[in-house]
Amino acid sequence: MTEPNVIDNAGAVAYGNTIGGDLRQNVTVYQYVQEFIRARRLDGERIEALLRAYVPPRGRDRAAEVLGHRNAVALIGKEGTGRRTTAVHLLAQRGLTLRELAPDEEDGALPCEPGCGYLFNADSLGPGVDLEDHVVRLREQGSALAVWTTRDVRRDPGTFLADIGVELEAPEPERVFRTMLDAETGLDEAAWWRARPELEPLVKNALPGDVRRLVSLITKTMALRGCDDTAVGDLIDAYRNWDTYLQERFAKPDLDLRTRVLLITVAMLEGAPEAVVYEAATALGELLDLGPGEGRGLAGAGVRGLSAASEVTRDADGTVRFAKPAFATSVLDYTWQVYPLVQEQMRTWATALPGRLRTGDDAVLARLARTLADLADRQRDLVLIQEATADWAAAPGTRPFAVEALVRAALAPGIGRRTRRWMYDCAYDRRRPDAILSAIAEACGQYGSVYPENALTRLRHLAAADSEQVRRAVREAVTRLAGNEQHRMRVLGVVVTSAKSPKSATAFCGAFLDIVATRDTDGRLTMLDEAASGRSRRFTSMLSQGWQAALINPATADRTREVIAAWLDDALFALRAGDAGRTRAHTVIGVLGRAADGDARYLPRLVRAVNEWHDRADGSETRTALRQAVISIASSADPLAPATERKGAA
Numbered sequence: 001m002t003e004p005n006v007i008d009n010a011g012a013v014a015y016g017n018t019i020g021g022d023l024r025q026n027v028t029v030y031q032y033v034q035e036f037i038r039a040r041r042l043d044g045e046r047i048e049a050l051l052r053a054y055v056p057p058r059g060r061d062r063a064a065e066v067l068g069h070r071n072a073v074a075l076i077g078k079e080g081t082g083r084r085t086t087a088v089h090l091l092a093q094r095g096l097t098l099r100e101l102a103p104d105e106e107d108g109a110l111p112c113e114p115g116c117g118y119l120f121n122a123d124s125l126g127p128g129v130d131l132e133d134h135v136v137r138l139r140e141q142g143s144a145l146a147v148w149t150t151r152d153v154r155r156d157p158g159t160f161l162a163d164i165g166v167e168l169e170a171p172e173p174e175r176v177f178r179t180m181l182d183a184e185t186g187l188d189e190a191a192w193w194r195a196r197p198e199l200e201p202l203v204k205n206a207l208p209g210d211v212r213r214l215v216s217l218i219t220k221t222m223a224l225r226g227c228d229d230t231a232v233g234d235l236i237d238a239y240r241n242w243d244t245y246l247q248e249r250f251a252k253p254d255l256d257l258r259t260r261v262l263l264i265t266v267a268m269l270e271g272a273p274e275a276v277v278y279e280a281a282t283a284l285g286e287l288l289d290l291g292p293g294e295g296r297g298l299a300g301a302g303v304r305g306l307s308a309a310s311e312v313t314r315d316a317d318g319t320v321r322f323a324k325p326a327f328a329t330s331v332l333d334y335t336w337q338v339y340p341l342v343q344e345q346m347r348t349w350a351t352a353l354p355g356r357l358r359t360g361d362d363a364v365l366a367r368l369a370r371t372l373a374d375l376a377d378r379q380r381d382l383v384l385i386q387e388a389t390a391d392w393a394a395a396p397g398t399r400p401f402a403v404e405a406l407v408r409a410a411l412a413p414g415i416g417r418r419t420r421r422w423m424y425d426c427a428y429d430r431r432r433p434d435a436i437l438s439a440i441a442e443a444c445g446q447y448g449s450v451y452p453e454n455a456l457t458r459l460r461h462l463a464a465a466d467s468e469q470v471r472r473a474v475r476e477a478v479t480r481l482a483g484n485e486q487h488r489m490r491v492l493g494v495v496v497t498s499a500k501s502p503k504s505a506t507a508f509c510g511a512f513l514d515i516v517a518t519r520d521t522d523g524r525l526t527m528l529d530e531a532a533s534g535r536s537r538r539f540t541s542m543l544s545q546g547w548q549a550a551l552i553n554p555a556t557a558d559r560t561r562e563v564i565a566a567w568l569d570d571a572l573f574a575l576r577a578g579d580a581g582r583t584r585a586h587t588v589i590g591v592l593g594r595a596a597d598g599d600a601r602y603l604p605r606l607v608r609a610v611n612e613w614h615d616r617a618d619g620s621e622t623r624t625a626l627r628q629a630v631i632s633i634a635s636s637a638d639p640l641a642p643a644t645e646r647k648g649a650a
Helices: 023-038 044-052 060-070 083-093 131-140 160-164 173-184 187-194 197-203 208-225 229-239 243-251 257-268 274-287 302-308 327-338 340-356 362-378 382-393 399-411 416-429 434-447 452-462 468-482 488-499 505-516 526-532 537-552 554-576 578-596 603-615 621-634
Strands: 072-076 097-100 116-121 144-149 165-167 312-314 320-322
Touching: 023 399, 023 434, 044 083, 060 072, 060 083, 060 160, 060 165, 072 083, 072 131, 072 160, 083 097, 083 116, 083 144, 131 144, 131 160, 160 165, 173 187, 173 197, 173 208, 197 208, 197 229, 208 229, 243 327, 257 274, 257 320, 257 327, 257 340, 257 362, 274 340, 320 327, 327 340, 327 362, 340 362, 340 382, 362 382, 362 399, 382 399, 382 416, 382 434, 399 416, 399 434, 416 434, 416 452, 434 452, 434 468, 452 468, 452 488, 468 488, 468 505, 488 505, 488 537, 505 526, 505 537, 505 554, 526 537, 526 578, 537 554, 537 578, 537 603, 554 578, 554 603, 554 621, 578 603, 578 621, 603 621
Parallel strands: 072 144, 072 165, 097 116, 116 144
Antiparallel strands: 312 320
């Protein structure tokens, strides 16, 4: 198989600018959310892991034929059949750069770049998207498209999707189980689990998605139990969501309300210190009108009672967690489904916890954000995300957790599309509080490392906000997205276009200046490095257009001159380095010079910036020559060039 080129969506490193928050906290939460994002983007490691455990479904060969002839294929099948992994497999075989999209209908035209293999769930495709014309453009770029859908599009004769539709049927589940188990566990462990006859009913007739979940639960069970008969029983219960166990547990007359509250609290905050769990349980009890009760802090059996039931363990560091695999998610889901009247209280309780708890441990609150977002996804509860965002974004100390919950929800399989649509609606009408809009912008800067076009659509609307806080959040989010080399051309294209729009000019001109002023760990200007490496004429042209927008925007005029001075300093240093630096210096001269290009809108402002830089220090011959070279290129189309070289108007 041809080795695929892979887009690394890692994004920029954490930066020191925060929006009313704490840098240490932002970096901590950034690390948590990046782990989640890495598991969802198609980087080299992820593609290798997917294909290592891949068993082709029936219909794969026909799909490869259609993709070869039509440059596109629509994979039809039930959820869990292996449609997405087959799309990855087919495109990776062609040596394309894989890019997964989230084409929500509000996002407009699909991207079309050279050498890319695009893939997405066609069930979310807007009705106005013409895939046939898009595929023609992809072919011209040497790119291809693979989509998947649950609809039998072949029943829509005369449509493009019908022409490229191929039905997939799940492969033999026993073979899938063996392959995935070998990929995720050691040889001895895999052999031990394969030999368990109790697992045969679970594997029989299972779809690949179900088998993947079973194998994931095996790894979690082994971490708690190793490989023994007890582990097998726990695995089977976990695969069945502990449903029978929880029915019996909650039906016991001696299971008082306080114990139920404690179970729910441990599930929401698993891994938290015991004292924090008690504090949170007290808060939930108050919402449920339990009151302190007789004995107050000594009421009920406490965590020790749950330990006696072999449900909870207390680690040496005082943290509590369940002793059963995947028990936390099962407890929360069971409570949510069996006790629907408690859902409102649970929403109120969970979203109020960060302000109630006296813990200073960011890991506890980050865990809460993750658990809440995952619960919202499983239960398809967008209200839980909306309320958490409103409550947490309002305070600097909890804003990062609002961002994490939003990122996880935006990328989640069940609630992702609805979350992104809500974020779009907020960005479009801009009627929500600034804190919510800023959190949405920051979340776009994170999940945009997976779906850049989708995030940029929302950032363009947010950039038109009147609030400086929101515009600053947009600027920082866009700068973060541009920190990824593989996204940079797309991001820069949006920045340049949006910087010319009156509504979004201030935010995107600021973002452009942040991007061109970014330095790597060695202190070198990143954009200048790329431009000097001869990346493409289109890239340097976009840089010049960005300088044009920044030069004439009143809100960024002063900073534009500062960043121009930084570029000229770099060029001066390069010239003094001799022949080795001439390409770099010539790049600065060309990019800045073409930003004016003899145009009276830009030329006087550029001349002023260059002259101010020149006059900051004693004019050496090299410094003066550099000034003259930039102005010469800038004024080449202006018949009055000599008159403007020294006295540029602001």
